[in-house]
Amino acid sequence: MESAVAHRLALATxxxxxxxxxxxxxxTNTGAALAVPDWPSTFGHNMFLFPWSGMVGGIFYEHSHRLIGALVGVLxxxxxxxxxxxGGRLRRLGLLAVTVVLAQGLLGGLRVVLLHDTLAIFHGSLAQAFFALLAAIAWLTAPRGAVAGPPIAREVQGLALLAAGLVYAQIVFGALLTHAGRVDLHLAGAVAVFVVLPIVTARLxxxxxxxxxxxxxxxxxxLGIQLLLGIGSFLARFSSLWIPGEQLTVLILPVAHRLLGSLLLAATVVLAVRALTLAKKEAEQEKGSRRATDRALTIHDAVDRAPRSHAVSTGDRAPRSHVASTGDRAPRSRAASFSGHPRCEPASRRSLQ
Incomplete structure (x- = not known):
């Protein structure tokens, strides 16, 4: 019951x-990031009491963004x-989600107050990381997340993690493109993503x-839709080609491209979590099999080491007596010659003075 409630809340969040x-x-794409110049208030009003009549133009987008952010924080x-x-990892993930959403709100407010584009890059990147975290929590609390599956090789597990990392890096490169004009990084990341993801999906x-x-x-x-949206967004921003819908299309393409990038990230994170779960189960099964094998070997060794009776025959080996012959070796006496030493001569030979 508790898991079901947590799952519904995770989906809502x-x-x-x-x-x-x-x-x-x-x-971002309407240029309304600074339509409301103060924070946490809105034109001096309490953020939640700002009159709806004042939500026009860019103020509508910016203030709505703040209100939805507050709702996400409460959820x-x-x-x-x-x-x-x-308990366990789900409890830790919940605490991590609270920490991230608080940091995200603070970054958004500082972006308005300090007017630094670097904060906007961090703000956008952290939002996607938070979305990926929620996707992982939603999957881990889902009943389908506990469904048994076939063992997955560690190589496939590594590829799934690599895919999720590449998609997130590509999202960060997209933020750098939006706020710093780094087209090169975003194009290089796109090539890496479109090479690795088909391989990962094929293996899975x-x-x-x-x-x-x-x-x-x-x-x-x-991924196919994202490719089309990416090409359209690139042409809308960096070329002079005529695009149907003009300003509306120029607005919709990058926004849809960003949103679909979030969905791609969520899908790769779910695959990575699934691969990790199955790989962990496989490791536990291997560990259990190894323990069973070790137990069987221990029992086998115990049987082999059971006490056995060995008849030791000692009649064939007679004791040998060794007689030490000492007759051939007579003791030798050494005679000390004192004739040549003056101190050893008889006292009568010493001259008395």
Missing amino acids: LAATCVLILFGGLV TLGLAAALWPL RRTGDVVAVPVARLLLGL
Whole structure:
């Protein structure tokens, strides 16, 4: 029951964060990041009491972004409370989620106050990391997450982790492109992602796992759409080609590209967590088999070392007596000659003075 409540809260927080990322993209691509110049208040009003009549233009995007962020913070606190009774890693993940969402809110506020683009890069990157964390929590609390699956080789596990890391790095490169114009990094990251992800999905689909196979197929579909959105976003920003829809399309393409990147990250994180879980189960099975083998060998050795009666025959070996012949060796006496030493001469020969 507690796990079901935690799972529902994780899904709700994940959905709210998805909307938050969507509005974050709208804030960035409409230039509304500084439409509200103060923080944590909004034009001197309490953030939650700001009149709706004033939410026009860029203020609508920026203030809505703040309100949704506050909602995500409240949901995260509720999620951490629901995860606390479950203990173990879920409790730790809940505490980590609270820490990250508080840091994210602080970064967003400092971005408004200090006017540093570097803070905007960290703010956007941390938002995606938080989204990935929520995806992992939602999966770990899901009933389907406990479904048994085939053993997965450590090589496939490493590839799944690499894929998740590459997708997140590509998202960070996207933030650098948006705020620092680093096109080169984003293009290089795109090449790496589009090389590694098809390999990972192919390897996972070969496992036949009831969870990894559909998620891998979904990931491939999202990857194809992301490629089209990326090309469209690049042309809309860096070329003079005419694009249907003009300003609306120029706004929608990068926002959709950013949002789909979040979904790609969530899918790769779910695959990585699934691979880690199956690899851990395989390691536990191998450990159990090794223990059973060691136990069987111990019993076998104990049987082999059982006391046996050995008849020791001693009649064939007669004691040998060794007679030491000493007759041939007579004791030798050494005669000391004193004739040549003056101190050893008789006293009568000494001259008396």
